[in-house]
Amino acid sequence: MSLRVTVSGGGGDFEIAKECVRSVRMTTDIPLNSDARTKDVGSTLILKGKILSAVDGDPFDSTRQMALWSAVPAEKAACYRNVTVEVIQGGIMERKYTFPNAFVVDYQEHFGDVEGTGTFTLMLKQKKDKLNNVAVEGGYPAV
Amino acid sequence: MGFRLEVTGGDPIKFDERAIINAEFSSLSPHDSNARATDYGMELKIWGKMLFSLGGQESDSTLNVSKWSRLPSEDALCYRSAKLDVIAAGNVVRQFELPHAFVMDYTEELDDETGVGTFYLHMKQKKDQTRQVKLEGGFAGE
Numbered sequence: 001m002s003l004r005v006t007v008s009g010g011g012g013d014f015e016i017a018k019e020c021v022r023s024v025r026m027t028t029d030i031p032l033n034s035d036a037r038t039k040d041v042g043s044t045l046i047l048k049g050k051i052l053s054a055v056d057g058d059p060f061d062s063t064r065q066m067a068l069w070s071a072v073p074a075e076k077a078a079c080y081r082n083v084t085v086e087v088i089q090g091g092i093m094e095r096k097y098t099f100p101n102a103f104v105v106d107y108q109e110h111f112g113d114v115e116g117t118g119t120f121t122l123m124l125k126q127k128k129d130k131l132n133n134v135a136v137e138g139g140y141p142a143v
Numbered sequence: 144m145g146f147r148l149e150v151t152g153g154d155p156i157k158f159d160e161r162a163i164i165n166a167e168f169s170s171l172s173p174h175d176s177n178a179r180a181t182d183y184g185m186e187l188k189i190w191g192k193m194l195f196s197l198g199g200q201e202s203d204s205t206l207n208v209s210k211w212s213r214l215p216s217e218d219a220l221c222y223r224s225a226k227l228d229v230i231a232a233g234n235v236v237r238q239f240e241l242p243h244a245f246v247m248d249y250t251e252e253l254d255d256e257t258g259v260g261t262f263y264l265h266m267k268q269k270k271d272q273t274r275q276v277k278l279e280g281g282f283a284g285e
Contacts, residue, residue: 042177053231060281064237067278070170074179103179107170109237111229113160116144118229118236128177 001094004086005047007069010078014062021049024085026097026136043126043134045085045099051109051118063109066122070107079103083124086142093142098135101127145230148189150244152223154207158191164261165190166227168239185276186247186267187227187239193251193260205251205262212249212264221245225266228284235284240277243269 003021007014029042051063072079083102087095106123126134146163150156165188172183193205214221225244229237244266253260268276 051236053234053236054281055232060234060236064278064280067168067170067237070183071185071274071276071278072179073183073274074181079179104170105172105174105176109168110165111144111146111167111237112165113144113146113163116231118144123174125176127179 002088004088006084006086007065007081008084009081010069010072012065012068012078014065016047016049016063016066017061019050020052020061020063021047023048024087024097026085040128041131042128043099043131044105045083045097045102045122045124047085047120047122047124049120051111051120053117063118063120066104066107066120067109070104070122072104080127087138088142091142093138093140095136095138098137099124099126100133100135101130103127144236145228146189147228147230148225150208150211150223150225153211153220155202156204156207156211156223157202158189158204160230162191162194163189164192166229168227168237182270183273184267184270185241185273186265187225187241187244189227189262189264189266191262191264193253193262195259208246208249208262208264209251212246222269229280230285233283233285235280235282237280238277240279241266241268242275242277243272245269 002018005016025046083099085097102124108121111118145160148158167188172180225241227239248265250263
């Protein structure tokens with residue numbers, strides 16, 4: 001399984017390499033106390049992965065860009081970006097999640113003296129009033 | 144993977160990879176927000192070993208961290224500059240700098256089994272100064 005994440009908009013397009021991304025979790029958040037279909041629906045993406053160090057003069061991985069994105073204040077337009085997560089398996093695009101107005105809720109990096117690489121957790125949400133723009137596709141050959 | 148933590152602005156606090164076990168950086172905002180929140184903060188958490196010094200050839204900074212964690216809020220020294228470097232394969236993978244860090248939590252644990260004690264230090268950037276946090280990395284260095 002290969003996970004490719006691309007972030008565009010906000011003046012800093014970047015791709016989180018498939019070597020880095022380990023898991024994706026997409027949830028639709030509905031209030032648990034609702035008695036009938038609610039209007040208050042949100043959607044969350046949680047990405048987890050590795051922070052790799054460059055060797056042999058390779059370019060550094062773009063994980064730092066996520067940290068910088070998490071530091072963009074709410075007044076700036078750049079805090080909303082377009083995020084695409086593609087899950088490709090055996091030439092098939094199993095899932096393609098698109099969050100066109102995603103913002104960072106949490107971003108964490110963890111480094112230990114055992115693992116050798118760092119790990120990151122990025123929690124994103126689609127701007128709630130733009131929920132209709134979230135796209136979940138899949139089941140077609142990947143190009 | 145090596146770590147270097149240096150806190151300046153008071154009694155010297157310095158740890159390296161011999162002492163630090165885990166390090167964590169978090170950029171956190173409220174989970175119930177409908178759009179990007181203004182109320183976001185950044186923090187560093189460090190877990191490490193309390194390496195006591197034999198004959199004074201090394202200085203163990205945990206005592207200074209403990210003093211820092213007990214400073215009252217009236218004291219200007221309770222805000223200090225904390226810098227953490229994460230180094231791997233001759234590269235500085237990350238360099239976090241919190242110029243106005245204060246202690247959120249400090250715990251020490253010692254027992255009669257492990258030989259060395261462990262500490263946990265949680266620091267946070269003063270929230271109105273979150274924009275001053277520097278998130279560097281991706282350059283050569285050891």
